[in-house]
Amino acid sequence: xxxSTAFKTDQYELTMLDAAxxxxxxxxxxxxxxxxxxxxxxxxxxxxxxTGRLLSLLRDFHxxxxxxxxxxxxxxxxxQALRYLENYRFTGTIRGYREGELYFPGSPILTVEGTFADAxxxxxxxxxxxxxxxxxxxxxxxxxxxxxxxxxxxxxxxxAAEESAVxxxxxxxxxxxxxxxxxxxxxxxxxxxxxxxxxSWTLLHDSEEDAFRSQVNALGTSTTLLIDTYDIRRGVETxxxxxxxDLGGVRIDSGDLPLVAASVREQLDELxxxxxxxxxxxxxxxxxxAALAAxxxxxxxxxxxxxxxxxxxxxxxxxxxxxxxxxxGSWVSVAKASQDKGSQGGRKAAFRTLENGVAxxxxxxxxxxxxxxxxxxxHPGGRPLQVTLVESGEIDSSYEGPQGTESARAHxxxxxxxxxxxxxxxxxxxxxxxxxxxxxx
Amino acid sequence: xxxSTAFKTDQYELTMLDAAxxxxxxxxxxxxxxxxxxxxxxxxxxxxxxTGRLLSLLRDFHxxxxxxxxxxxxxxxxxQALRYLENYRFTGTIRGYREGELYFPGSPILTVEGTFADAxxxxxxxxxxxxxxxxxxxxxxxxxxxxxxxxxxxxxxxxAAEESAVxxxxxxxxxxxxxxxxxxxxxxxxxxxxxxxxxSWTLLHDSEEDAFRSQVNALGTSTTLLIDTYDIRRGVETxxxxxxxDLGGVRIDSGDLPLVAASVREQLDELxxxxxxxxxxxxxxxxxxAALAAxxxxxxxxxxxxxxxxxxxxxxxxxxxxxxxxxxGSWVSVAKASQDKGSQGGRKAAFRTLENGVAxxxxxxxxxxxxxxxxxxxHPGGRPLQVTLVESGEIDSSYEGPQGTESARAHxxxxxxxxxxxxxxxxxxxxxxxxxxxxxx
Numbered sequence: 006x007x008x009s010t011a012f013k014t015d016q017y018e019l020t021m022l023d024a025a026x027x028x029x030x031x032x033x034x035x036x037x038x039x040x041x042x043x044x045x046x047x048x049x050x051x052x053x054x055x056t057g058r059l060l061s062l063l064r065d066f067h068x069x070x071x072x073x074x075x076x077x078x079x080x081x082x083x084x085q086a087l088r089y090l091e092n093y094r095f096t097g098t099i100r101g102y103r104e105g106e107l108y109f110p111g112s113p114i115l116t117v118e119g120t121f122a123d124a125x126x127x128x129x130x131x132x133x134x135x136x137x138x139x140x141x142x143x144x145x146x147x148x149x150x151x152x153x154x155x156x157x158x159x160x161x162x163x164x165a166a167e168e169s170a171v172x173x174x175x176x177x178x179x180x181x182x183x184x185x186x187x188x189x190x191x192x193x194x195x196x197x198x199x200x201x202x203x204x205s206w207t208l209l210h211d212s213e214e215d216a217f218r219s220q221v222n223a224l225g226t227s228t229t230l231l232i233d234t235y236d237i238r239r240g241v242e243t244x245x246x247x248x249x250x251d252l253g254g255v256r257i258d259s260g261d262l263p264l265v266a267a268s269v270r271e272q273l274d275e276l277x278x279x280x281x282x283x284x285x286x287x288x289x290x291x292x293x294x295a296a297l298a299a300x301x302x303x304x305x306x307x308x309x310x311x312x313x314x315x316x317x318x319x320x321x322x323x324x325x326x327x328x329x330x331x332x333x334g335s336w337v338s339v340a341k342a343s344q345d346k347g348s349q350g351g352r353k354a355a356f357r358t359l360e361n362g363v364a365x366x367x368x369x370x371x372x373x374x375x376x377x378x379x380x381x382x383x384h385p386g387g388r389p390l391q392v393t394l395v396e397s398g399e400i401d402s403s404y405e406g407p408q409g410t411e412s413a414r415a416h417x418x419x420x421x422x423x424x425x426x427x428x429x430x431x432x433x434x435x436x437x438x439x440x441x442x443x444x445x446x
Numbered sequence: 447x448x449x450s451t452a453f454k455t456d457q458y459e460l461t462m463l464d465a466a467x468x469x470x471x472x473x474x475x476x477x478x479x480x481x482x483x484x485x486x487x488x489x490x491x492x493x494x495x496x497t498g499r500l501l502s503l504l505r506d507f508h509x510x511x512x513x514x515x516x517x518x519x520x521x522x523x524x525x526q527a528l529r530y531l532e533n534y535r536f537t538g539t540i541r542g543y544r545e546g547e548l549y550f551p552g553s554p555i556l557t558v559e560g561t562f563a564d565a566x567x568x569x570x571x572x573x574x575x576x577x578x579x580x581x582x583x584x585x586x587x588x589x590x591x592x593x594x595x596x597x598x599x600x601x602x603x604x605x606a607a608e609e610s611a612v613x614x615x616x617x618x619x620x621x622x623x624x625x626x627x628x629x630x631x632x633x634x635x636x637x638x639x640x641x642x643x644x645x646s647w648t649l650l651h652d653s654e655e656d657a658f659r660s661q662v663n664a665l666g667t668s669t670t671l672l673i674d675t676y677d678i679r680r681g682v683e684t685x686x687x688x689x690x691x692d693l694g695g696v697r698i699d700s701g702d703l704p705l706v707a708a709s710v711r712e713q714l715d716e717l718x719x720x721x722x723x724x725x726x727x728x729x730x731x732x733x734x735x736a737a738l739a740a741x742x743x744x745x746x747x748x749x750x751x752x753x754x755x756x757x758x759x760x761x762x763x764x765x766x767x768x769x770x771x772x773x774x775g776s777w778v779s780v781a782k783a784s785q786d787k788g789s790q791g792g793r794k795a796a797f798r799t800l801e802n803g804v805a806x807x808x809x810x811x812x813x814x815x816x817x818x819x820x821x822x823x824x825h826p827g828g829r830p831l832q833v834t835l836v837e838s839g840e841i842d843s844s845y846e847g848p849q850g851t852e853s854a855r856a857h858x859x860x861x862x863x864x865x866x867x868x869x870x871x872x873x874x875x876x877x878x879x880x881x882x883x884x885x886x887x
Contacts, residue, residue, distance in 0.1 A: 012630035013608040015601065017641030019629070024643075024664035030650050037646070062608065075633045083664075121650050128644070132604035133611055160456065163573035164760040167454040167503065168609035170574055188460070189453035192516045200458030202465075203569070205478070205767035208780040209471050209562050223465035223524075235783045309760060318759040319605040319750060326646035339649040342676045 009069050010062045010130060011093075016081060018126045019090075023082040026089055031122035036328040036352050039101075039115035039131055041108065045140070045317035047433025050424065052146045052417060053114055054176040055138030056104035057409035059131055060400050066130065068093055089122065096398035097123050100391045102355070104404060105179050105417030107424070108139075109367040111440045113353040113391070114322065121329070128324040136322050137169060140314035141176035144291070146421065147315070148307060149181025150429050151294040156304045158199050160186040160286065161312030173312040179413045182311075195407035204258075207234040217247040227253035229284055232269070233260065241269055245276045254282035254303070262287060263300045270301035290315050291431055328352050354445060356386030357423065364423045364438050370445040386443070388423075450510050451503045451571060452534075457522060459567045460531075464523040467530055472563035477769040477793050480542075480556035480572055482549065486581070486758035488874025491865065493587045493858060494555055495617040496579030497545035498850035500572060501841050507571065509534055530563065537839035538564050541832045543796070545845060546620050546858030548865070549580075550808040552881045554794040555763065557832070562770070569765040577763050578610060581755035582617035585732070587862065588756070589748060590622025591870050592735040597745045599640050601627040601727065602753030614753040620854045623752075636848035645699075648675040658688040670695035670725055673710070682710055686717045695723035695744070703728060704741045711742035731756050732872055769793050795886060797827030798864065805864045805879050811886040827884070829864075 025031035044051050068076075068090040076082050076090070097119020108114055115131060117124045148157060159177040162170035162185075174190035184197040191198035202220055210216035217230050226248045232240030232255045244255055255273070257265055262285050273281050285297065286306035294305055310316075325348045328338050338350030351371040358366040368386045394401055403409060428437030466472035485492050509517075509531040517523050517531070538560020549555055556572060558565045589598060600618040603611035603626075615631035625638040632639035643661055651657035658671050667689045673681030673696045685696055696714070698706055703726050714722050726738065727747035735746055751757075766789045769779050779791030792812040799807040809827045835842055844850060869878030 010608065012628075012633055013603070013611065014629050015603055015627040015641050016629055016632075016639045017627065017643055020641060020665060021643050021647045024647075024660050025650065027664050028656075028660040030660070033650065035650070071633065072629075075629070079632070079639065081639070121646075125644075125646060128646075129603050129611075130608060133606060133608040136605055137607035137610070162454070162456055162570050163765075164577055165574060166578035166607070166610040166613050167451065167571060167574040169578070169607040170454065170570075172607050186456040186458065187453075188455050188457055188513075188516070188522075191457075191520070192453055192512065198457045198520070198522070200456050200461060202458055202462050203566075204782045205562075205566060205569075206462045206465075208767045208782065209466065209474065209476070209770055211772055215469075219465050219469040219471070223468050224461060313759045318754045324604075326649045329650055331652055341645045341649065 008065055009067055009072060010065045011068045012072050013062075013130050013133060014126060015129045018128055019076065019082050019086070021125055022089070022122050023086040025121050025125075026085050027083070032120050034330045035119065035121045035124055035326060037117040037124050037128070037324055038113050038327045038353065039117070039135060039322055039324045040111055040113055041320055041322045043110050043321060044436055045321055048143060048147070048317075049428045049430065049434055049437040050143070051108045051139060051320060052142035052180050053102045053104055053106045053108050053135070053139055054142035054179050054413070055134040055172070056101060056394065057404045057406070057413060058138065058172060058175070059134040060394060061405050062130060062134065063095060063127070063395070063400060066095065066127070094398060095119065095123060095127065095395070097395070098393070098397060099395040101394050102390050103392050103416050104409065104413035105415075105420070106390060107420055109436045109438060109440050111349065111369060111442075112367055113355050113369065116352065116391070132322055132324050136320045138172055138176040139320040139322070140318055141173045141312060142180040143320070144315035144317070145177040145180035145182055145311050146417065147291040147431060148294055148311060151291045151298075151431065152305055153298070155302065156183040158182065158184045158186065158304065158306045159311055160200070160306045161308035162187045164309040165312040170312065175410055177311050179410060179417055181414070181418060194410045196410070201229045202231050204231065204234045207231065213240060214243050214247060217244055221248045226251045229254035229256050231256045231258060233257055237265060237269065238272065241272045242276070245273070245278050245281070250276065250278040250281070252278055252281045254284055256284045256286060256306070258286045260287070262293070262297060266297065266300045266302050295431060349442070354386075355390040356388060357390055357420075358387035358441075359423060362423065363425050366438050367440045369440060369442050371442055372445040449506055450508055450513060451506045452509045453513050454503075454571045454574060455567060456570045459569055460517065460523050460527070462566055463530070463563050464527040466562050466566075467526050468524070473561050475771045476560065476562045476565050476767055478558040478565050478569070478765055479554050479768045479794065480558070480576060480763055480765045481552055481554055482761055482763045484551050484762060485877055486762055489584055489588070489758070490869045490871065490875055490878040491584075492549045492580060492761060493583035493621050494543045494545055494547045494549050494576070494580055495583035495620050495854070496575040496613070497542060497835065498845045498847070498854060499579065499613060499616070500575040501835060502846050503571060503575065504536060504568070504836070504841060507536060507568070535839060536560065536564060536568065536836070538836070539834070539838060540836040542835050543831050544833050544857050545850065545854035546856075546861070547831060548861055550877045550879060550881050552790065552810060552883075553808055554796050554810065554832070557793065573763055573765050577761045579613055579617040580761040580763070581759055582614045582753060583621040584761070585756035585758070586618040586621035586623055586752050587858065588732040588872060589735055589752060592732045592739075592872065593746055594739070596743065597624040599623065599625045599627065599745065599747045600752055601641070601747045602749035603628045605750040606753040611753065616851055618752050620851060620858055622855070622859060635851045637851065642670045643672050645672065645675045648672065654681060655684050655688060658685055662689045667692045668694035670697050672697045672699065674698055674700050678706060678710065679713065682713050683717070686714070686719050686722075691717065691719040691722070693719055693722045695725055697725045697727060697747070699727045701728070703734070703738060707738070707741045707743050736872060790883070795827075796831040797829060798831055798861075799828035799882075800864060803864065804866050807879050808881045810881060810883050812883055813886040
């Protein structure tokens, strides 16, 4: 296995590159746009996530010996293309929505500018990262809204492929989760990690009491004991007998949670453990979290539903050519005409239009050519949504790593505040604000 | 970033290991089992996939300096546990279903034997890999059944996180797909790769005709031209004018496919291109494929639905302690009692019971202790389903790499033939065969 990310790519990008280098169109300046025609599942907003990861993966996007040999041996491209790929480094420019930003149908989430050959081969990698991470972040943001002030932990690694699990932990954190069970996400991005014990811990011991006693000895009375391996009522009683009324928390992972949480709270209070917190973790999604709002629950652990986008495991973002130069060097807006999958040609600048601090529209200024579009801070269109992520091949490192992750989270929590109240409802509906296209001057 | 896979792990496995090393239970011999309580989505069978990947990831499951420092700095484990982890290599034994095998509720898909400390920390990695890959393979197998003799290509990389995309291509291939667009899957596992051009190729050129001509020049007349960027009828006409009636194929990526496929076939035949094949690729799943059975379609390309498990992006496999020794060295079967999430204790051997060559039951022999269970070829229970994947820490390399992938695919296609006809229907139902528990002698 190689450290290169260049083969996280669909073959057709390389066959197009090959043919384009032959006929000369490979050097045509182009503008590609990554956007979504719709919001999945009647969601009222989408959350952009993955940008920081994509930039890091772009640093390793080069074709090594193994990749070049594969392309040659399988005759996927010819010698001219092999020589081009041997020296390939993306030297174009990428502007895009800040990670954590909200998006709506048509939002120009990424704009990739470069020659056709330079830009066409980023399609799959960019879509893979943004479609996955944004799907998770969008679901996570809804859960974070539903949970209010109560902390949410992401615990879904086991229900996502091993690398996606790390990315999902990051996306959930950006969208408002406070911690993850995934150690790699802690190591790579500084996300707070958590976790104490599984049912196997209780089953390993000769009695539940032995298991609790050993856990308290190792992790202290502030630990969280899992009380539902056998009988919950007995589990709570044993937990407090062993740990005392200073026990940090108990976790419930099964049963009818509103009922169970209420009876566990009552029992804890009766035993004098009024400060012992209740964490629930059984098959939660945003709806189950909302349904527990009036229950005496102190924290949520969410697994499957957050890492799988709560019913929508991928965003529906696409990567389309929207403008290019022709043989004479003039810019041409281009768009696919297919009836059910059309696209909007032209280079775009995007703004969140606000009235009294509340978002009222996603305003997209479309330029028919390649003219400089005004993206200044004071633009009358509203708050500018795009930033420069890569300038002539130079990646802005401030969006990567733990720093980029923290700033994406802060950005998300800030811009979510701009949304009208209707954006916060969980039911299926239209996007919370309309997308309005205007001509760029 | 490190090459280790040891941190693809939930923190609680390490806190349990830490506490178990302190209280002495860490050295208790244990049997963990990976199984599923149910088949997702009313599926009639599940397909085991990921085993070969898991074994390769297990080779890199060791704690390096970075991981150990993180655990120390964050006080997740104590010094004793750090010393244990520093030298950690899995030295136990793993038996399991062959990759490509079918599974049913309760099937002991993996049985991991070792000390508690040895075996508990494989939970997340094993589940991540098998839950993801099996979800994809299960959906893919249904699509492969629906497509009959027509070839299926996996093209969903853009709708899966970048590493999952590679795993998904492999899982789909094991379950009957014939090719993938994902280059990395070709490089790593020798899966046939395919792909020619996207809409951006047509949009890059001054006319559709220029684009087709250039593609045919580069890739030959056997290539597949994408004909729906503008008007499909004109696209077909242009394609044949440029490439001649020997054109290999056309691809349709939008519109009402049964209608469009029929009219494209008619047009091609009228133009004399009777041998030109039609590939369709627009939002297909197993139901859409089945609905096209009577249409003149020659091949399918499937994206989103296969990489997301067609509505069920994760299998619901869990990893549970089922037997362990007590303080006196006697074996004890253990099981969680939670009402909605119970488990079946004891070590198990599994057989597919056949009558006249047709599967009639998943027979699971349960041993209350750790006795050797008879898994011989001639077992009266039927065809033995488990093989030894890791013996005292030694990984069987025949299940890894391109060879393991090919043999998993062959195994899947072979054992699918054993299923009763009702297993092949797409509608929601009970598992195709019942799970029957018997006592092991």
